[in-house]
Amino acid sequence: MADLSLRDISKSFGRVKAVAPLNLEIHSGEFFSLLGPSGCGKTTLLRMVAGLEQPTTGNFFLNQKDITALPPQKRNIGLVFQNYALFPHMTVFQNIAYGLEVLNCAKREIYTKVESVLEKVRLSGKRDVAIPNLSGGEQQRVALARALVVEPQVLLFDEPLSNLDHALRLETRGVIKQLQKETGITSIYVTHDQGEALALSDRIAVMSNGVIQQVDTPQELYFSPKNSFVASFIGRANFFSAELCSSCFGINSIDENEMLAVLPEEILIGKWMGSVSKVDPISKLSNDGKAKGKIMDVQFSGAVVEYVIDLLQQRVRATRSSTAHEAALSAGAEVMISIPQNIHRKVLREQ
């Protein structure tokens, strides 16, 4: 059980500012994610926590103890690499045993510990297999086992699932979550996949350009984003200006310098009946606050259908459960579009 705090941490590579000064408190036993687009500094931050990179400013505290000057070997912080970094000249067993040998564990102890962790990651039969003969998913789980077996205080994951196919990603995600729960190891998980972060994390820090935008629980981030970056990155929200809100939807509570962020699944659409006042019998959009738009594109992706709608030159994304899809809502069709009156998710207008 360990808590980790980052105080004033920043990192520059020459003139490139990879991480701006930031503060974070990661609680004991927490599953914490760093989420952000490619190149925003997630890996750099993680490598600094592991001690593989020195911060330009700031300090790390593990259980209130300053570990900034400690080399990686002395931190007891595990890292699961994006490319797994398994030792290619060793078997599965030797890979996992390596960290225990470093700790000078007895042979028997090493053996039992490796066996038990192999069982946890569901690789019991693969103990003596050579690394190149493993599938991607299996390699991933060996990497996880190798980091776990030394019982680190903190476990770091750098996009551990990004090299796996979709189905395997879902399965391995389950393994990771379950193991983290069982062991209670404080974990920091780096990803650029918001679905993954939302599903796994207790809390998430959303990063952009080396700056932390918001730290919150998945639900808070999704439904109450603090700014337009978080709203669009997490929920892929649509933004409507004050002018558009009042002229199209009859919403007058938005300031000039704000925008209304509306999630795609919140947008209401219905068949265009020839006039704003005519009600479409299926969607039954209420009479007020409706506007006319045109469907540009329809994308079917299994559970949901996404409509890309042109509303006064602005592209609006709307989703519906695919069971509610109507043939009339195809590309080129004119639609009525509206938003519920109870949405108050406002973000500052971007300059």
Place this chain on the structure above:
Amino acid sequence: MNSSVKRLTSATGVLLFVVVFFAAGYILLPLLSLLKESFQPGGTSGLLFSLRAYIDIFHSTFIEASVNSVAISLLSVLGSAIVGTFLAYVFHNFEFPLKPIFSKLVLVPLALPPLVGVIAFMFLIGESGMLTRGIAALFGIAPSNLAVQGWWGIVAVHVYSFYVYFYLFITSALNQLSESHGSIIDASLSLGASRAVTIRRIILPMLTPSFVGASLMTFMASMASFSAPFLFGGTTRFLTLEIYTAKLNGNDANAAAFAVMLSIVSVGFLLLLRWYQNRKNYMFASKGSGKRSTVPHSSAVRLFSVVVTVSVVIFFLLPVITIVILSFVKEGSWTYQIFPEKFTVQNFTKLFSDPHVFEPIANSVQMAFVATAIVVFIGVCASILVVRKKFIGKRLLELLMNVPFGIPGTVIAVGLILSFNHPSFFSARSILIGTFWILPLAYAVRNLPILFRSTASGLESADPSLEEAAMTLGSHGWRTFRRITLPLLLSSIVSGALLVFINSLGEFVSSILLYSYNTRPISIEILSQLRLYNVGGAAAYCTLLMILVMTAVGISSRISRATLLD
């Protein structure tokens, strides 16, 4: 205060000290000694610095020797380019019976140390050569009219030894071309371009980088070549020979001035080569589809090409066969006959039974071991520093590690003589010249770039996150090196070390300036046996060298294949 700096000081500091010590003492210092000696005023003029030696060599033989060296090198490049490119193209494009065997045999010239190659050619196509005498007898001509000698002898040996640069460079470029860009050839053909147009407009431009690279390598190697001019050149002057002659005549300043001039050319070409290789070219490695796209040819062209290729490859074997035949010739039995007639295995039994005959073998093996050990130690340390660490002067260190590759062996030897014919800080205040140690040291300096490069490129392709993973698991420097880095590098180290070992075993160029009777290596003894007209004895040493080279190459290719399968 910054802990990454603190970490730098301990292990890296030791590495840095060792490598810088070696580079400064045995690479840089000899070059500086040369420079200093070449500006030696001489006489009693009381000057500190003079151009006397330079003026001297300009007035005597420098111009003539330079023109000859450059001319012979250009001819060698031309010949090697034609042979190497032709062979590469045929092996890439055509299928013919026994091709797998021929594609191995085509590399046979690699198995001959330079001196052995020259000797083989002398006894094959020289005035007393078996081929010369045979053909002469067949047509009733005087052998001296047929003999390939002087310039053409040198060019023949150079093409034989250096065509392989073109062959390997072009082959790998053609492989890449058809794997990653197979569709380009197909596309050109499908757009209606003729064969000739496709070759001229598509294939040749994409091969240009390999041509240029191989040409520079061949040019450098020919400029540096010593054995061929030494044995074939007669009275013709070449730069490497002028250095040797001046040194032998005790004119150190002139030898140094020649050496400086030659080094300037060589290092210039080395820098040109590095600059050229570092430029982006259009080859990208890609996962090949396994499909080879080739340009179709008419069957007449195919037949002709294959016949020529097979003949060339068979000709490549003749020098080896010559040496092997000669090694069984009874001492003093072959004089005016076309072919030797009396054979014996004594030459070989003597190698190991006669202590006097065995001594050079023992010397060479010992010196090659010492040289290899030095090279492995320094080369591995240096490649770790250059690839993995950050420090000031890194580019300079890397350059110094590569410099001996560009500098002719004669120059290195003269530089070492001038640095260590008096007590020096780098020789623990003793005189190294005349001792055992100077020879392995010279071999080590000459071969360091080979191992440095193979290890550095091995290290570059080894993922640094493996070492980082070990670190996060608590593993400290030495353990990480021993358990992770070293095993990953082992195949590049071993194959590099084998190459260094066999090069050192047959090393002639620097030996001839540095040996003393008690430390004479195999190559020197081969020469003395030839001078004593004991062709069989000389050839037995040559055969032994070839066997050792082939064994080493076999081991090394097995190792790299084993790691490829991993």
